Amino acid sequence: MFEIFPRNVTELLRAEFAPASSIQTKPDLIHGLPDGLLSLAAPVIAYWIFSTFFHLVDLYELAEKYRIHPSEEVLSRNTVSQAEVIHDVIVQHIVQTTVGYVFFLLDPTPMTGFELREMWELQHRFPSVPAKVIYLVYTYGFSLIKIVCAFVVIDTWQFFLHRLMHLNKTLYRRFHSRHHKLYVPYAFGALFNDPVEGFLLDTLGAGLAGILMRLTPRETIILFTFSTMKTVDDHCGYALPYDPFQWLFPNNSMYHDIHHQHFGIKSNFSQPFFTFWDKFFKTDFKEIDKYRDEQRRITLEKYHEYLQDRKNRRVKASVKKEKAVYSGSEDEPEDAKTK
Numbered sequence: 001m002f003e004i005f006p007r008n009v010t011e012l013l014r015a016e017f018a019p020a021s022s023i024q025t026k027p028d029l030i031h032g033l034p035d036g037l038l039s040l041a042a043p044v045i046a047y048w049i050f051s052t053f054f055h056l057v058d059l060y061e062l063a064e065k066y067r068i069h070p071s072e073e074v075l076s077r078n079t080v081s082q083a084e085v086i087h088d089v090i091v092q093h094i095v096q097t098t099v100g101y102v103f104f105l106l107d108p109t110p111m112t113g114f115e116l117r118e119m120w121e122l123q124h125r126f127p128s129v130p131a132k133v134i135y136l137v138y139t140y141g142f143s144l145i146k147i148v149c150a151f152v153v154i155d156t157w158q159f160f161l162h163r164l165m166h167l168n169k170t171l172y173r174r175f176h177s178r179h180h181k182l183y184v185p186y187a188f189g190a191l192f193n194d195p196v197e198g199f200l201l202d203t204l205g206a207g208l209a210g211i212l213m214r215l216t217p218r219e220t221i222i223l224f225t226f227s228t229m230k231t232v233d234d235h236c237g238y239a240l241p242y243d244p245f246q247w248l249f250p251n252n253s254m255y256h257d258i259h260h261q262h263f264g265i266k267s268n269f270s271q272p273f274f275t276f277w278d279k280f281f282k283t284d285f286k287e288i289d290k291y292r293d294e295q296r297r298i299t300l301e302k303y304h305e306y307l308q309d310r311k312n313r314r315v316k317a318s319v320k321k322e323k324a325v326y327s328g329s330e331d332e333p334e335d336a337k338t339k
Contacts, residue, residue, distance in 0.1 A: 010131040012116060013123040019116045026112040031149045035217035036104040042221050043228035045094050047191070050229050054187035054236045068257050068295055069184045070302045074237075080181040085192045088178075092198040099203050110217055115139075116126045143222075146213045150223050151273045153209035159277040161201055163269045185235035185253075185260050202231075230272045239292075250275045254292055260286045 006012070012019060028035050057063050058071070119138045123131055165176035175197040182189045191198060206227060210220045233245040235255040246252040251270055258264035267285040270278045278284035285291070 004113060006172075007137075013131040013134060014118050016121070018120050021117045022113040023111055024113050026110040028277060029218065029221075032247050034104070035110060035221065036107055037101075039217050039220040039224055040097050040100040040104065043099065043224040046225045047089070047093070047228050047232060050232045051187040051190070054232070054238070057238070058186065063240065064239055064302070065299065066240050067299050067302070068237055068239055068254060070298065073184045074186060077183040078181065079183075080192070082188065085182070085189045087194070088193065088198075089188065089191045091195050092193060092202070095199050097205040099199070099207065103207065107217070126152050143216075146215055147219060147223050147226075150209035150213045150215060151227075153229060154205050155213055155270060155274050155277065157205040157208060158201055158272070159270050160207070162271065163283070165197070165271065180260065180265065181260075182235075183260055185237055185257060187232050187236045190232045190235040216275070227272060234272055239296075249273050254295075255285075255288065258288060258291060264291075 028037075028038070028256050030038060033041075061071075064071075090298055115138070122138060123129070126134070137266055139168040162176075165171045178194045179189075179192055179197070180193060191202065193201065206224060209215075210223060213219075215223060230245050230249070233243065234251070234253050236253055237257075239252075239254050240246060243252075246254075255268055255275065256271060259268040264285050267283050268275075268278060268285055270276070275284060
């Protein structure tokens with residue numbers, strides 16, 4: 001049974017003498033699969049599962065009410081095929097996995113057995129703090145703080161490099177313009193980049209955050225997977241009301257969508273979590289509320305058209321079915337009718 005606290009945590013941490021340490025190799029989350037390799041596989045798997053989810057939402061028109069752009073704009077405005085998008089994303093995943101594997105080979109083997117002693121030392125350094133609080137902060141709080149700091153590192157790295165790609169015409173034409181072939185973003189296109197830009201912006205940025213914050217393999221699993229899903233969500237093309245990514249972070253699908261429009265291409269450089277760098281450099285799009293309201297109006301108009309069209313299709317299908325049944329009965333043989 002899962003327990004938040006060990007039953008004797010208070011006695012252990014408040015004991016007069018420090019508990020003995022028994023250093024050993026840390027077991028993997030999945031037997032036979034090192035946590036370091038899982039941190040490379042998890043974000044790739046998450047990318048395709050989450051993107052496929054939004055693709056199915058598109059395909060079966062499950063959230064038309066919350067589209068940022070009408071569905072026909074995806075075909076009419078984007079200048080690259082979905083097949084090419086998927087190809088480039090696969091290349092990006094190969095690059096990031098290869099780089100990550102090299103670092104995995106260089107990383108030390110994760111160890112365990114020292115945690116209880118370190119918690120004991122914290123308890124005796126701060127005796128007024130309850131033992132259970134010490135346990136929670138050490139076990140979960142420190143990891144949460146490190147991951148949030150890693151968010152800031154990623155945001156900082158991506159903002160300045162992304163902004164540079166727009167300020168320097170050569171860099172924009174050679175690398176970043178490829179991503180902007182998607183005027184109407186969709187989930188599969190989240191990592192649609194030139195391979196060089198993908199390496200510099202995404203792979204290097206996330207790797208640098210992990211190194212600077214000294215994340216453990218399990219913490220990198222959370223960071224890489226969460227940031228991947230966040231990036232997919234930013235490009236999903238929907239402003240969903242109960243999407244945790246979209247209400248938890250100010251940098252969301254609507255915010256990033258503006259950057260993909262011709263009028264907003266020189267603004268909203270921040271990605272993928274916060275917006276403080278845009279605000280500091282005054283590059284945040286000032287009429288975001290107006291744009292949101294206008295897109296909402298267009299979406300609702302299209303949604304009503306969609307509902308009416310769906311109703312008409314159902315009526316036609318029902319009439320066609322009735323005609324088929326009626327014509328079938330008319331065609332029955334005479335001997336069948338007399339039986």
